[in-house]
């Protein structure tokens with residue numbers, strides 16, 4: 001993509017879709033690739049992603065709303081407005097942010113599937129939030145009143161600015177899908193208050209949890225007010241100089257140990273690190289700071305090479321929800337918070353727009369299919385907070401009306417004391433169409449393959465319409481039919497994932513050509529009805545791990561296309577544990593109806609009082625056949641044990 005010319009702000013402003021205006025979760029003012037609005041790219045209801053987006057709309061949104069009501073988190077705003085706080089305040093110090101994330105989700109959904117019911121929910125949420133705002137713009141239900149801690153007295157853990165970041169992102173969604181209303185006034189009040197309070201002459205510190213930065217940058221883009229960008233830049237400059245207190249896990253937990261320009265890898269609390277990185281990419285793009293962008297690219301590269309699970313999951317520490325050191329990627333201690341997966345997509349998306357490098361779209365795909373698709377249950381009403389790769393104990397199914405205490409509960413839970421993940425999942429699915437494709441001055445690029453339709457105006461050329469028909473990832477054939485085209489030559493770029501050797505592209509009935517991983521470009525004067533057929537090879541890939549990832553030596557994992565597979569105990573003889581199964585690596589692997597059939601043995605190791613010896617005890621072996629299922633579908637058949645990395 002190195003030949004692609006950078007789009008200018010004027011080209012962004014031209015045309016309807018890739019403008020700074022409508023329907024964009026992130027809208028940088030200058031990038032190589034321009035994102036599409038949530039309405040320009042529609043997911044078909046029966047495709048892999050469209051189906052999940054519908055479940056999100058029909059089940060998850062209402063589920064999250066009902067739980068926030070039941071848990072009293074929405075009631076906190078009413079109590080603040082009534083002046084009765086702190087009596088009766090419910091939830092943790094960051095519970096306000098869950099209302100904002102859910103509000104954002106509703107705004108995206110209302111843009112793609114408008115209804116009076118959705119609008120009523122949005123307006124009611126905005127009214128309740130707004131009623132709690134104080135005259136100077138401050139808005140928080142947990143600080144500042146008699147009987148509460150003073151405002152900004154606990155920047156390490158208080159999350160006041162973090163909450164604002166999510167409020168600003170909700171306001172961006174509302175503004176870009178509806179237009180100015182009360183939420184813009186509320187958000188402007190908050191953002192101006194932040195600038196006054198934390199500006200050059202204000203409190204010289206940052207929030208323990210990054211998020212205000214990415215919120216301010218996007219709010220600055222949508223309002224055109226550079227003061228918000230400048231404030232985000234101040235926050236980014238301050239962090240890394242020990243402005244927050246030291247804690248038991250060190251200042252790296254808040255990324256306050258090293259300035260962002262000097263860091264070599266993402267570290268500390270994974271969600272914080274990734275939200276911060278997303279903001280840093282935004283700042284680099286807005287200010288034309290090539291050095292900062294290159295620094296973030298290097299940090300991403302090393303993080304992916306040494307600190308990322310095969311699922312795309314990030315974070316191997318439970319106690320501080322943090323990245324481990326390089327190659328500390330044990331399957332059974334994988335934390336891989338769902339929010340970290342979403343934050344990773346946010347970083348990669350911004351880097352993809354800025355650089356056009358296919359590796360970012362590849363990681364987004366891996367994370368989408370193996371974290372975002374895994375976290376919610378098939379019915380959209382329970383969620384994984386952490387996404388382990390090895391479950392040693394079957395655990396229990398949480399009670400339907402119980403708020404789970406444990407982020408790493410063994411099964412998906414309907415709600416958590418800390419419920420960042422369900423609401424984050426909701427807003428991501430509601431805006432998912434926006435991550436499928438982009439446009440540039442050369443043409444359109446398809447990064448993710450989802451059945452649906454795209455209609456977008458190419459800068460200075462005219463409208464391009466594409467219909468995408470595919471059963472991907474169950475099938476490797478993606479048919480892209482041109483439904484509208486300018487009367488001149490343009491280019492269609494199709495992503496060929498790094499795993500796809502010998503992919504083929506065929507235009508209409510012309511001879512197919514083999515294409516290499518990267519972007520396969522078809523340039524021509526297209527006609528309506530032209531079809532470009534991309535065929536990706538869905539061979540079973542059996543992969544091992546770098547020798548430095550000690551915990552999974554002598555194991556292999558299975559992948560088909562972007563999907564990672566796993567072994568569940570429910571597919572072994574009754575009473576067996578997944579750790580008992582040893583794969584016959586010489587045997588055939590047959591893919592049948594979405595499962596991989598494999599052969600091996602069940603091992604029974606004689607009981608021993610001490611598990612260490614010069615020579616291993618000889619186990620008793622019974623030949624066994626079993627099957628592996630997509631990781632995203634695991635834990636839908638009751639409590640059980642599970643492994644992604646299968647012993648061999």
Ligand SMILES: [Zn+2]
Pocket residue numbers: 337338339340385419420421422424
């Ligand atoms: Zn979370």
